[in-house]
Amino acid sequence: MELLLPLLAAVLIGAGVFLVLSRALIRLILGVSFISYGVNIAILLAGEGERRDAPPLLQLAGPYNDPLPQALILTAIVISFATTALLLVLALRAYQVTGTDHVQELADRPDPVRPPAVYADPEYPSVSPEIGTAADIDEEDGA
Amino acid sequence: MNVLALPVLLPLLGGSVLLLLRRSAVRRAVATAVSTATLLASIAIALRTFHGAVLSVQMAAWAAPFGITLVADGLAGLLLLASNVLALLTVVFAGSSLQHAPVRGGSALLNRARDAFGAQALLQFLFMGVNMSFLTGDLFNLFVAFEVMLVASYGLLLLGGELPQLREGFKYVVINLVASALFVITAGMTYGLVGSLNMADIARRVAAHGPDLRLTVLAALLALVFATKAAVFPLGFWLPNSYPVPPAAVGAFFAAVLTKVGVYALVRTFTLMFPGEHLLPAVLLALGGVSMVVGALGAIARRRWRHAMAFANVASIGYLVAGVFIGTHAGMTAALYYLVNSVAVIFVLFLVAGLAERVGGAGYRKRGHLGLYPWLGAGYFAAALALTGLPPTSGFIGKFGLVRALLAAGGGLRVAVATAAVLTGLLLLYAAMRIWREFFWGEADAVHRVAIPRVMSGVTAAATVLLLSLAVFAGPLYGLCGTVASQLDGNAAYSAAVLVPGAPPREGAH
Numbered sequence: 001m002e003l004l005l006p007l008l009a010a011v012l013i014g015a016g017v018f019l020v021l022s023r024a025l026i027r028l029i030l031g032v033s034f035i036s037y038g039v040n041i042a043i044l045l046a047g048e049g050e051r052r053d054a055p056p057l058l059q060l061a062g063p064y065n066d067p068l069p070q071a072l073i074l075t076a077i078v079i080s081f082a083t084t085a086l087l088l089v090l091a092l093r094a095y096q097v098t099g100t101d102h103v104q105e106l107a108d109r110p111d112p113v114r115p116p117a118v119y120a121d122p123e124y125p126s127v128s129p130e131i132g133t134a135a136d137i138d139e140e141d142g143a
Numbered sequence: 144m145n146v147l148a149l150p151v152l153l154p155l156l157g158g159s160v161l162l163l164l165r166r167s168a169v170r171r172a173v174a175t176a177v178s179t180a181t182l183l184a185s186i187a188i189a190l191r192t193f194h195g196a197v198l199s200v201q202m203a204a205w206a207a208p209f210g211i212t213l214v215a216d217g218l219a220g221l222l223l224l225a226s227n228v229l230a231l232l233t234v235v236f237a238g239s240s241l242q243h244a245p246v247r248g249g250s251a252l253l254n255r256a257r258d259a260f261g262a263q264a265l266l267q268f269l270f271m272g273v274n275m276s277f278l279t280g281d282l283f284n285l286f287v288a289f290e291v292m293l294v295a296s297y298g299l300l301l302l303g304g305e306l307p308q309l310r311e312g313f314k315y316v317v318i319n320l321v322a323s324a325l326f327v328i329t330a331g332m333t334y335g336l337v338g339s340l341n342m343a344d345i346a347r348r349v350a351a352h353g354p355d356l357r358l359t360v361l362a363a364l365l366a367l368v369f370a371t372k373a374a375v376f377p378l379g380f381w382l383p384n385s386y387p388v389p390p391a392a393v394g395a396f397f398a399a400v401l402t403k404v405g406v407y408a409l410v411r412t413f414t415l416m417f418p419g420e421h422l423l424p425a426v427l428l429a430l431g432g433v434s435m436v437v438g439a440l441g442a443i444a445r446r447r448w449r450h451a452m453a454f455a456n457v458a459s460i461g462y463l464v465a466g467v468f469i470g471t472h473a474g475m476t477a478a479l480y481y482l483v484n485s486v487a488v489i490f491v492l493f494l495v496a497g498l499a500e501r502v503g504g505a506g507y508r509k510r511g512h513l514g515l516y517p518w519l520g521a522g523y524f525a526a527a528l529a530l531t532g533l534p535p536t537s538g539f540i541g542k543f544g545l546v547r548a549l550l551a552a553g554g555g556l557r558v559a560v561a562t563a564a565v566l567t568g569l570l571l572l573y574a575a576m577r578i579w580r581e582f583f584w585g586e587a588d589a590v591h592r593v594a595i596p597r598v599m600s601g602v603t604a605a606a607t608v609l610l611l612s613l614a615v616f617a618g619p620l621y622g623l624c625g626t627v628a629s630q631l632d633g634n635a636a637y638s639a640a641v642l643v644p645g646a647p648p649r650e651g652a653h
Contacts, residue, residue, distance in 0.1 A: 072327070
């Protein structure tokens with residue numbers, strides 16, 4: 001056990017980092033989840049040495065395991081659950097909007113250019129407000 | 144009910160109520176009322192801390208190292224006050240901007256949808272996270288406060304679901320999640336090694352333990368996390384593209400306050416918890432110098448309003464981080480004054496940029512807007528002077544103080560950073576003047592004026608007046624910063640307010 005849990009945490013975090021560096025959104029999300037699992041095990045290990053004689057409220061015989069790291073993990077689990085859900089929705093929405101879940105293709109897609117006010121005469125809209133024209137792009141940097 | 148809990152509880156309750164309200168006008172009124180109440184509570188706290196008192200409250204009366212502690216010293220009071228003034232302005236500005244199209248000619252539907260799907264509620268949760276970050280006296284609660292703040296900021300950044308939002312939002316979320324994972328693992332390791340998570344208790348135990356390489360590693364990990372949040376140079380690559388994405392008011396609050404929360408946490412780490420470290424502050428000082436130059440160069444390179452301003456924000460953070468880590472009392476005083484100045488400048492610049500984008504599109508190379516929008520030009524001029532650090536603005540006073548403190552402290556690194564600070568001032572001047580020349584100056588291309596809603600221009604004017612008043616009342620404010628800085632030196636009052644005198648530290652495994 002002494003060696004197994006640190007190794008497990010290391011493997012999980014390593015796999016998570018590897019996945020986060022990949023180019024598909026869904027693998028990226030899995031990577032973030034893996035990192036948070038690894039982190040939780042690491043926190044559990046951090047509290048391993050903290051054994052105390054008696055619980056603070058109950059009058060029971062010790063020794064018992066320190067509950068604080070477990071409370072920390074519980075909080076971290078709740079937060080990572082919520083953020084993973086958010087990321088999944090975000091990836092789904094990105095896929096719906098762009099038709100791709102590839103990071104590079106998402107980055108290369110140009111922004112829809114909004115027209116400056118002078119071009120957008122409400123009486124005679126010469127360009128679509130949401131799309132703009134190629135001429136507008138020259139005005140802005142391509143970065 | 145202790146007043147210390149109000150800046151956390153009021154936005155929480157307000158945000159929850161806002162989720163239930165269906166009429167936009169009612170939401171606006173409630174959000175403004177809640178933010179006003181929060182501001183009043185912050186003023187009450189700040190005024191008491193400015194007299195040198197350190198307020199603290201133990202939740203449910205659990206004694207210090209065990210319970211949840213809220214603490215307000217001068218630094219927390221100062222930041223609480225600044226961020227809640229901006230919070231109120233943000234709420235009012237957003238209340239108006241959410242009724243209008245992001246740009247003239249665009250559709251108002253997008254912003255109305257943002258309003259309907261809880262933009263105002265998310266803003267309140269954001270304020271709750273920010274206030275809690277400033278007030279908490281516990282490392283793990285700081286993590287929770289960061290998460291509250293970040294989750295709300297994810298929502299605000301993504302609300303609307305447009306392509307740039309999705310693309311930049313994804314990067315922003317993932318980077319912050321990885322940084323948060325590092326934060327929580329560091330909190331766990333701190334508990335394992337030091338045996339406490341209460342910051343004052345950590346400080347006491349670290350001081351008792353003496354120098355240890357493992358403690359340095361903990362401090363380095365915390366520095367890494369907070370420097371990522373603060374967008375210090377090599378870790379701040381996520382900022383310049385993501386902060387221009389949300390609506391103008393939201394982006395302004397993000398840029399002005401959220402990065403400063405990272406700086407605040409860095410200050411707490413190295414003045415309170417790990418004051419014995421010497422190498423890491425020097426590294427951060429150097430990185431601050433690099434951030435200045437990189438930010439200024441980026442501001443020159445970008446051709447879009449808010450992208451340029453976001454880089455200017457990185458430069459501003461550079462000054463701030465460098466100032467905080469000079470390591471002298473004069474340096475900390477100047478850094479605190481610069482902090483207040485930077486919060487106001489960046490807020491005004493982002494609001495002005497938002498209005499300019501509204502009337503002229505995202506790119507700023509459209510000449511001759513001064514004749515059409517003279518007051519917008521005046522606001523930009525005042526903020527640009529303060530950004531570059533020209534007299535008679537507060538930016539000059541802050542930067543003068545920083546450079547003087549750097550040179551007075553001496554040493555090759557500090558002199559190099561001082562040189563970078565002066566050089567960056569010139570680069571920022573070039574960046575600011577180019578926007579002036581290309582957007583405001585020259586013959587007008589535009590023929591008709593686009594009306595700017597009164598509330599938006601009113602809020603921008605109020606923020607500009609606040610910025611100018613920082614220069615007018617520089618004397619008392621600088622004195623106050625000096626008081627706060629001497630409180631941070633040693634933090635005796637902070638520890639005394641948190642920890643019960645005489646209670647022995649709990650014995651850990653070490």
